Amino acid sequence: xxxxxxxxxxxxxxxxxxxxxxxxxxxxxxxxxxxxxxxxxxxxxxxxxxxxxxxxxxxxxxxxxxxxxxxxxxxxxxxxxxxxxxxxxxxxxxxxxxxxxxxxxxxxxxxxxxxxxxxxxxxxxxxxxxxxxxxxxxxxxxxxxxxxxxxxxxxxxxxxxxxxxxxxxxxxxxxxxxxxxxxxxxxxxxxxxxxxxxxxxxxxxxxxxxxxxxxxxxxxxxx
Amino acid sequence: xxxxxxxxxxxxxxxxxxxxxxxxxxxxxxxxxxxxxxxxxxxxxxxxxxxxxxxxxxxxxxxxxxxxxxxxxxxxxxxxxxxxxxxxxxxxxxxxxxxxxxxxxxxxxxxxxxxxxxxxxxxxxxxxxxxxxxxxxxxxxxxxxxxxxxxxxxxxxxxxxxxxxxxxxxxxxxxxxxxxxxxxxxxxxxxxxxxxxxxxxxxxxxxxxxxxxxxxxxxxxxxxxxxxxxxxxxxxxxxxxxxxxxxxxxxxxxxxxxxxxxxxxxxxxxxxxxxxxxxxxxxxxxxxxxxxxxxxxxxxxxxxxxxxxxxxxxxxxxxxxxxxxxxxxxxxxxxxxxxxxxxxxxxxxxxxxxxxxxxxxxx
Ligand SMILES: Nc1ncnc2c1ncn2[C@@H]1O[C@H](COP(=O)(O)OP(=O)(O)OP(=O)(O)O)[C@@H](O)[C@H]1O
Ligand SMILES: [Mg+2]
Numbered sequence: 001x002x003x004x005x006x007x008x009x010x011x012x013x014x015x016x017x018x019x020x021x022x023x024x025x026x027x028x029x030x031x032x033x034x035x036x037x038x039x040x041x042x043x044x045x046x047x048x049x050x051x052x053x054x055x056x057x058x059x060x061x062x063x064x065x066x067x068x069x070x071x072x073x074x075x076x077x078x079x080x081x082x083x084x085x086x087x088x089x090x091x092x093x094x095x096x097x098x099x100x101x102x103x104x105x106x107x108x109x110x111x112x113x114x115x116x117x118x119x120x121x122x123x124x125x126x127x128x129x130x131x132x133x134x135x136x137x138x139x140x141x142x143x144x145x146x147x148x149x150x151x152x153x154x155x156x157x158x159x160x161x162x163x164x165x166x167x168x169x170x171x172x173x174x175x176x177x178x179x180x181x182x183x184x185x186x187x188x189x190x191x192x193x194x195x196x197x198x199x200x201x202x203x204x205x206x207x208x209x210x211x212x213x214x215x216x217x218x219x220x221x222x223x
Numbered sequence: 224x225x226x227x228x229x230x231x232x233x234x235x236x237x238x239x240x241x242x243x244x245x246x247x248x249x250x251x252x253x254x255x256x257x258x259x260x261x262x263x264x265x266x267x268x269x270x271x272x273x274x275x276x277x278x279x280x281x282x283x284x285x286x287x288x289x290x291x292x293x294x295x296x297x298x299x300x301x302x303x304x305x306x307x308x309x310x311x312x313x314x315x316x317x318x319x320x321x322x323x324x325x326x327x328x329x330x331x332x333x334x335x336x337x338x339x340x341x342x343x344x345x346x347x348x349x350x351x352x353x354x355x356x357x358x359x360x361x362x363x364x365x366x367x368x369x370x371x372x373x374x375x376x377x378x379x380x381x382x383x384x385x386x387x388x389x390x391x392x393x394x395x396x397x398x399x400x401x402x403x404x405x406x407x408x409x410x411x412x413x414x415x416x417x418x419x420x421x422x423x424x425x426x427x428x429x430x431x432x433x434x435x436x437x438x439x440x441x442x443x444x445x446x447x448x449x450x451x452x453x454x455x456x457x458x459x460x461x462x463x464x465x466x467x468x469x470x471x472x473x474x475x476x477x478x479x480x481x482x483x484x485x486x487x488x489x490x491x492x493x494x495x496x497x498x499x500x501x502x503x504x505x506x507x508x509x510x511x512x513x514x515x516x517x518x519x520x521x522x523x524x525x526x527x528x529x530x531x532x533x534x535x536x537x538x539x540x541x542x543x544x545x546x547x548x549x550x551x552x553x554x555x556x557x558x559x560x561x562x563x564x565x566x567x568x569x570x571x572x573x574x575x576x577x578x579x580x581x582x583x584x585x586x
Contacts, residue, residue, distance in 0.1 A: 051582060054503070056503060056581045056582050057582060077507070080502070080505050080506075080507055081505065081507070082505070083503075083504070083505035084504065084505025084506065084507075085505070087505065089500075089503050089504060091500065091503070091584060095497075095500045095584065097226075097497060097500075097501070098233070098497070099229055099230045099232075099233030099234065100226075100229055100233075104229060107225070108225065108226070108506075111225040111226075112506050112507075112510055138233070154504075
């Protein structure tokens, strides 16, 4: 099943009199259990592409479908709700909430939807990611790699269909970066997610099912 | 509340400082209010003690009881349910054996009839029965150390009076009241207007059957009837004083709201990228805004209540001469008002929260 599907999606920005075509008309889809990497130079439109899929901005033309629902056509508020339920964002390091412990980062999700925290689920998820011993630590007490694993835990906790990661390894050394990407790949397979990862580092794409290159707003599949 | 409380627990020093400021401001507000109320009470409590519906004064007195003067016989021209004649004069008294300036006391004499309703309840000693005996406000004992049986001489007069009893809540123009009978009052006042045949009084307090002063009729057009409320607000300086304090307290409450509002606003701005991340996660503006407002409520609640407790504690250890007094209604309303305006101040930040773009969280 296609969890993500883009049909003729295009994004232009008006900058004074000229318009910037950040994303040229694009058709694209990701199946469940598929791990996709997007590489490309700075300013080529990778983040624009990712945030349109995540519904943080709307396409100028075309439609985005998440689990076959017309995601991009939803009202702002409904899009936020759908994002909360179906999309997990993993951003560069330091996007954890500084005053919440690792466990409380997950608990926040329960608080928002007024449900009770499932301790077993938390335990299981955190031990899968190898950070169950850090449950009661604040982000400032974690290393870069541990922070990113906590961020992955947070993104996965709500069991979304889609994981969007924008340079999740930017602040990590090579070994940690490989670890984090390996975890992402493993969780994508095991939990049948559709995962898109934007990265600068081509070596990290070895765990991915398919690799795309973005250049000047044009997305092309490698080989 | 989850986010709000976790953040307070995490950044203890920062929030302790904010709460500290709230405590200080609310302490100041409560304390000023206690002083304002106490001072207002010292002006009016002897009047409230009458529990009268209205007061009759001489027409030309312009509502100033010190300028009101008429014959005691004129009481017959008033048709009311209950009437009490009252002579008012201020004076200076001094314990007999003392001569220094320090021991002189400003007092107000109330010349009254023992059978009429102004006659106060005695809480220590007994009522007056002979001439030159007085019942005094208890503050004379608490603040001046004067006891039952002590004799006081009147400044500029060859007259001594004897304390036979004490009553409470008897202050007028911020000084103690001495109650005495009409003949003694006449003698004290005579130093001002010389001997007269008829008895002179200042006012007649009246009660009506229904509590409405419209039920009371006067047939003497030298006299005028006023409601007790109107009389009190025309006490010299009373309204000006109440307004001054009221204005100060009002401004302080506003300043408190602004300070808390600004603190929360700055905190929200500092957190905006983190709030952006939360929005990218799909957490609604409503949830975030609620937690900002909830946090303000927590901070102001803790701060205002601590300020209140401190004020009450201070009230207990203040010397008797400080006119500080608590009033439950005022304490409750100021507490509520402070919290409500603080929370209103937080609504500044709600706009900011709503405007934060989750896109800022990326890059
Ligand atoms: N809100 C905006 N208004 C105007 N131009 C924008 C806006 N957002 C992005 N752009 C432009 O669109 C282009 C693509 O930006 P984008 O952030 O997607 O690049 P990127 O591939 O993520 O770059 P990087 O690797 O540096 O993160 C850039 O030229 C950028 O300046
Ligand atoms: Mg980018």
